[in-house]
Amino acid sequence: MNYQAILNQIQGDIQPYLGQGKVADYIPALAGINPSKFGMSIHTIDGITATIGDAQEQFSIQSISKILTLTMAVSLDDTNIWKRVGREPSGSKFNSLIQLELEQGIPRNPFINAGAHVITDLVYSHFDDPKEAILAFTRMVSMNDSISYDYVVAQSERETGNRNLAMGYFMKSFGNIENKVRDVLDVYFHQCSLAMSCTDLSKAFLYLANEGVLPTSEKTIITKKNSDRINALMLTCGMYDSVGDFAYRVGLPSKSGVGGGIVSIVPGEMVIAVWSPGLSESGNSLAGTKALELFVNYTGKTIF
Amino acid sequence: MNYQAILNQIQGDIQPYLGQGKVADYIPALAGINPSKFGMSIHTIDGITATIGDAQEQFSIQSISKILTLTMAVSLDDTNIWKRVGREPSGSKFNSLIQLELEQGIPRNPFINAGAHVITDLVYSHFDDPKEAILAFTRMVSMNDSISYDYVVAQSERETGNRNLAMGYFMKSFGNIENKVRDVLDVYFHQCSLAMSCTDLSKAFLYLANEGVLPTSEKTIITKKNSDRINALMLTCGMYDSVGDFAYRVGLPSKSGVGGGIVSIVPGEMVIAVWSPGLSESGNSLAGTKALELFVNYTGKTIF
Amino acid sequence: MNYQAILNQIQGDIQPYLGQGKVADYIPALAGINPSKFGMSIHTIDGITATIGDAQEQFSIQSISKILTLTMAVSLDDTNIWKRVGREPSGSKFNSLIQLELEQGIPRNPFINAGAHVITDLVYSHFDDPKEAILAFTRMVSMNDSISYDYVVAQSERETGNRNLAMGYFMKSFGNIENKVRDVLDVYFHQCSLAMSCTDLSKAFLYLANEGVLPTSEKTIITKKNSDRINALMLTCGMYDSVGDFAYRVGLPSKSGVGGGIVSIVPGEMVIAVWSPGLSESGNSLAGTKALELFVNYTGKTIF
């Protein structure tokens, strides 16, 4: 297939959707983004690439970073992790404390905020300098040493992060956070602030399309089984409270962030990254979701 | 691949798991089943079949019938249906009323009981004799005119169905059941009582592996898009409250029933049906889930 | 004190509040009431009476009937009753099913609908003709043999009672309803339909102001201890989801109904009954609550 032609087609189709939705505005650094931005990038495991629009522009990857820390965590300790966090869809908002109370401080899955805190806490316990470790891992998989944290965003998150603090202390009260809550959240807010482009992202997650092996470096990042499992978790839990709707429309393991990015995996074939800051009510990029739906319609590349 | 050889291998591997778990005992007709039963059947879209064990023996398909009525419903009216039932995982027990109250009588998806009631209600409204229509559809897709309801099971369900009645009247109070609650549940209890074998099931659902077209008769049952969507719903909502765990271990769109049956779709390739009455705590066949996990390990046929 | 003068004063004060609020309209028989109706009646245990406005006019007592059946139930069996229903405020709407699910079919108290169903079920089990028994008890305490059910209201309730049916079947599924759900609810809908006047009500509940003894007939209805307890339950659970606000403003054990009636007990002294059909958001008579607040302000007769 001529992926570049398909992306070009999508760029035309997507125009009416640009600027729709609501840009995340809970911190000033995100609120200032131009809502009409749109970029899309593909990397296949065979080395084919295609890009359109603002695919080279860095943005705040936010919750997409949860795949990075989850990958690190399963490679560090893939047994204990599942005693501290579940693998089921939550059926409720990404930042709800209700389920956490009903289920005694065990978050439903690693992609809701509380679950991501636990994963970051686990990573935290394994490194002297966890922020450095996460950054090194990110640069390694994306083969881009210029990637870094956006300290302005991280600081903003920290200042407005009362609900994340509430979750952290709540889990701590159940004994499910090992380190100091503020220290874990400091790392968490930094990972969310990672500034990456669509091109970075579609390259970085190729190991999830290639049975755990990064085709660019032939390095094994995780086992095939764990790669399959992360894909399964992305499909069932990766898109906030609209995983079902997204699976229904797009049907690819995916993870979104409130910065407007979405990463989708076509197992055995490729990674697609898309970015557009306007969000739907469920917190996923509105034009990004539409672009992925078009991509699947044009290529038939759904897992179903 | 030599599917028969793989099934034979699985039959050996599975022996330690037979008789484990708990047979559904809320009605006498199900409680009396021999817990060591085990059958498995494959139908590929190319006409290859393989079976082992009790694959020809009929059992109560229970919630697997929800795929049959959902298929009928989307072919009858695939727009209004999604105003009355969601497409998201529930994050709670299949028969919980909590979410129904919080979300004003709109069930989370068509595979929890409340959602299935709405689907049956929708089917009910389109036919003079809905029980006859569902039976005719089932016989047609499975190409087996001897399939019928088990009236003893249906009667037992009705006598113990207080929680289903509670759900039905609760949704009726929100205006989300059109017909008489008792009439809709009478049809629902009958569809659950359908007695089918693994062979029947792996043949019947071939249209979900073949873009909506039944390869046995070349008849189009639903559109490709709707076929993809039912697969997506099965993956995200088909295995009660362990969809995430099942996707993590097996990774195929599947639907289970408390009779011990599970149907799994390998899109573009085949349908696998398995039956063993012992249930895990989440209500899915314990040996059946293990058999599917082994099948995926031996064949690599996961969607991830 | 000159209670008649105080009631006259209140009748003047209350004029701006008449017609405010929303008349219960879920059944036609209630929706047709003139919203400006207002009546108030006092009976002291010493035989003093005072009335104003529409105090002689019969209206649908609705949930006030829950005191009648609770009184019957505690006199029939005051030990087992508290295994089947709690004594705590619910913290949620009178017809919520959420708590019922979280607490395994045991309603929080006898004054939410589910709790009242259990009480009616208990009464039902003790009589050949429970409807006749409840009516006889009501006539006895109010010394008015002309009181009867309003069969039009009862029939309307039955036709729109889907949520009550949902609760009944839900508790039945937990084993907490002994008789047939429809039979119990038939009695429940009849007790709610009882047509009584303010005068009837302030006379009927004098036993709750007089340590369990009806001063009019010197008949012991219940023990002093049980009388105290029903007053305590009325104070903590009698006013739907605004018991705290009502205790804060009025401070008397009270029970309201969606027909617009409220009964308040001044222990050791008197019973006050008030009626005005316009309801506040919490489902209590708006002018009735105001009238009681004025009464307490003028007389200082609060229990606090």
Add this chain to the structure above:
Amino acid sequence: MNYQAILNQIQGDIQPYLGQGKVADYIPALAGINPSKFGMSIHTIDGITATIGDAQEQFSIQSISKILTLTMAVSLDDTNIWKRVGREPSGSKFNSLIQLELEQGIPRNPFINAGAHVITDLVYSHFDDPKEAILAFTRMVSMNDSISYDYVVAQSERETGNRNLAMGYFMKSFGNIENKVRDVLDVYFHQCSLAMSCTDLSKAFLYLANEGVLPTSEKTIITKKNSDRINALMLTCGMYDSVGDFAYRVGLPSKSGVGGGIVSIVPGEMVIAVWSPGLSESGNSLAGTKALELFVNYTGKTIF
């Protein structure tokens, strides 16, 4: 009545109950208490006093301090307070976050922990040195300048207070905490650590039995209306999740603490304070509740 004789009688009756229940052990300072301690004290508004047992011994008043700060808050600002905290029983545990989420950060009442945080936050905003102000108020109403904070207890609370921190940050995320969460909780943990005796307590709260006026000093602490209202809140919300059961058994406006203290008001007459460290499952002093029940049985002094 001869109150001393009645207390002496109770001291005999209560022996079998001493040492029953479970001493609060979440902090070492509380866990070390002798579970057989028992004291009881009465102060009437006419100046009569009576004491038994360990009535002079200081203990940690814990949640009883919520009456002190609520009294300060209503005298400082009795309008805005009710926009930030409700007046309804919670129907759930004293430290639940579920309701807080469902009701957008507005706690149900001032006596659950979250509600007490809001009250302390409000007091905090009015004073340069809020800890000093609370201590001064406490000494003033109890006429005992030797009362002070137990800094060991306060420090222990702070170290184990993750759940309180979770609540604080959660409400902060809804905008319902004005000051820094840690600062407010520091004050809160100190007020909970106040060491007072039964005698101190029965003297301190006389204003609630005397229409807002402290009879010892003839000082008006709050208006009669606010005094009635605090009594109403104590009755409907003061005993954790067993207010209904307590009202049923004792029937007096009361507030308990996990230190084993309970304060009960007989409006117009007296205050009773009781202390015994063994707690029932609901967190109230077991022998203390029994002693109050006996007192009401012997004296008939219930509000119902």
